[in-house]
Amino acid sequence: MAHVRNKQVILRDYVSGFPKETDMSIVESTLTLKLPEASNEVLLKNLYLSCDPYMQILMTNVEPGSVRLGVAKVLESGHPDYKKGDLIWGLTKLEEYSLVPSTQIQFKIEHTDVPLSYYTGILGMPGMTAYAGFFEVGSPKKGDKVFVSAASGAVGQLVGQFAKLTGCYVVGSAGTKEKVDLLKNKLGFDEAFNYKEEPDLNATLKRYFPEGIDIYFDNVGGKTLDAVLLNMRVHGRIPVCGMISQYNLAQPEGVTNLTNLIYKRVCMQGFVVSDFYHLYPKFLEFLLPHIREGKVVYVEDIAEGLENGPAAFVGLFSGRNVGKQVLLVARE
C-alpha cells in the first residue's frame, strides 16, 4: 500500500480582519493512498488550487479550515461517476492530497486542449460567475455602457471581454498602472483607470460615462459603488458579485446614494454562482471556441508550490496579484 507525504496549509484559528500569512501554518503528515472500506469518497491529487477573495468569508465565519476550489486528478474513487485518472474541478483543500466527499466535485474535466489551470479560473467558478452575472443578471444589450470594478481580476477581466463581445462600451477600474495597461492593451477594454489616482470618483465616472452607466458589475462595493449610484442611467442594472473593499473592515463604509435607485429605476441584484451551475454546459459551448480562437484571453498569476499558498492568498487583499491568482501544486 502506497504512502505519500502530504503537505497542508492549515489555519491557526478563525481569521479576523485582513488575513495574514501568520494566520496559516504548513504541516506535513503521511497519507495512505487507499480509500477507507466502503467509502464513496474520492482521493485526489491536487494540481492547481484557486485563491479567491470569498474564501476570507469562510475563514472568518464558517470554519478555520482551508477549503479551496481546485483542479485535481482522481487517485482512488469510491463513487461510480469518477475513476482513477479522471481530471475534475471542485472543492478540495489547500494541501497536496485530499480525501473529499464525491458531492464536492463540481465537474469532470472533458476538454484538455486548454491549460488545466483554466478550470480554476476562466473555465471554472470565476468564469461562470462572470458569465452568469453579466449575461443572466446584467441582461446586456448591444450599445450598453458597462463599468467593471476590480476589472483585471479573475472575474472582471472576463466581464469586460464578454461586454465587448456583446457590442458594449466598457470601462474598468483597477489599482495599479500595470493592471490599467493590461485592461487597455491586452483585455480590450475601451478605457481603464487607476482608482487610487482618482480623488473624485464621481467626476471620473462622469468623464468616462457622460451619458451614464447601464450596467455596473460590482466587485468592490463601498466608495466605488457610491460614486456609481450617482452615474447610473434609467433602468440600469447592478449585478452585485462581490464587495472586496468591505470584507475586512471592522465597520463597513456607508453607501449614501441609494435614493438614486428610485428615480433611475435601478436594479441591484446580488447573486451567487452556484445558482447558475446548470448553465455550465452552455457556458463551455459558448466560451471554448472563443478561447481556442484567441478571441477571449485570460491573465493568470501563478504561484508555484504549496508553501507559497498563504502568501498568494494574502496578496489578494492588497491587490498584489495581476489577473487570476492560481497556486500550482503539481503539474500532473
Next chain:
Amino acid sequence: MAHVRNKQVILRDYVSGFPKETDMSIVESTLTLKLPEASNEVLLKNLYLSCDPYMQILMTNVEPGSVRLGVAKVLESGHPDYKKGDLIWGLTKLEEYSLVPSTQIQFKIEHTDVPLSYYTGILGMPGMTAYAGFFEVGSPKKGDKVFVSAASGAVGQLVGQFAKLTGCYVVGSAGTKEKVDLLKNKLGFDEAFNYKEEPDLNATLKRYFPEGIDIYFDNVGGKTLDAVLLNMRVHGRIPVCGMISQYNLAQPEGVTNLTNLIYKRVCMQGFVVSDFYHLYPKFLEFLLPHIREGKVVYVEDIAEGLENGPAAFVGLFSGRNVGKQVLLVARE
C-alpha cells in the same frame, strides 16, 4: 364673462432641507373663467389636492412651483377628451383654480360611488404605487414574510392589505402609538411596532421575523433599510419606493450592510409609478370591488381649506399626519 378670486399657495424660492411653512405664502388673484383663444388647455376647479413626500424633491431640485396631484372638476376644456363637468385626476397646482395643459390630466374619473378624495390616494398615484411596487416589483407568493416601513402612510397601508389578500404575513413600522394601533386594529397587519421605541432595529426585526423577510417594501431608507438587510431571506426582494428619512438630510445616512445582498441573492429594485400607469384599468378592476365590499379600507387625514395646505404638507416630514394626507379645497 365670469371671474373668480383664486387663492394660491406659492413657494418663495427653492426649498432646502425640511420644508417649513414660512417657505410658502398664500396670495390671491382674479381669474377669468374662460380659456385663451385656440387653447387646448383645461381649466380646472380643484377639489382635493394630494400632499406627497416626493413633492419635496421637486421643490428642491426642479422648480419653486407648487405642482400637485389632485382631483378636479373641468370648468372649460380646449381638448376633445375632456368636457365641462368631467371629474379628473392629474397634475394640478396648490390653488383653487388651475389652467393646465391637457397632458397633465392622468385619468378621467368614471366611478363616483366611492369618495372622490380616494383618487388622490387609494385610487390614485399612491394606490398605483402600492399595487405596482408590491405585485409587479415584489412578486409576492402566499406565505411570504413581508415588512413595510411608513406602514400607515398613503402607500404603506395598502401594501399591508395587499399582502394580507395574497396570504402573506405582514409587519409594519410607524412612528406613533396611534399609527401602530391603526395598523393592527384597522388595517389588518399581523404585527406592528413604533420604530422610535426600538433601540435596536436588528433585534426588533429578528423578533418579528425569526425566519427572515421575503419582501421589504422600502418607504424610508436609511437605518431601517440597513437593519432589514441583516434580516433578508435568500432570494428576497426589496422594492424601493421611497426613502423619506433621507430626503432632507444634508448628508444621507450610510447604509453599511449591502454585502448581505450577495449571499442572500437579494434584489433591490427602485421603481417609479409612472412606468406602470398602463395597468390602471386592471388595478381599478382589482381594487374597486374590494373597496365596495369593505375588504380594503383607507385611512385619510383630510385638512380643509387651501390656507391649511402649507401646514399639511410640512407635517408629512415630521409624521404628523395619520394616513394619507389630503387637502380639501372644495367639495364640488
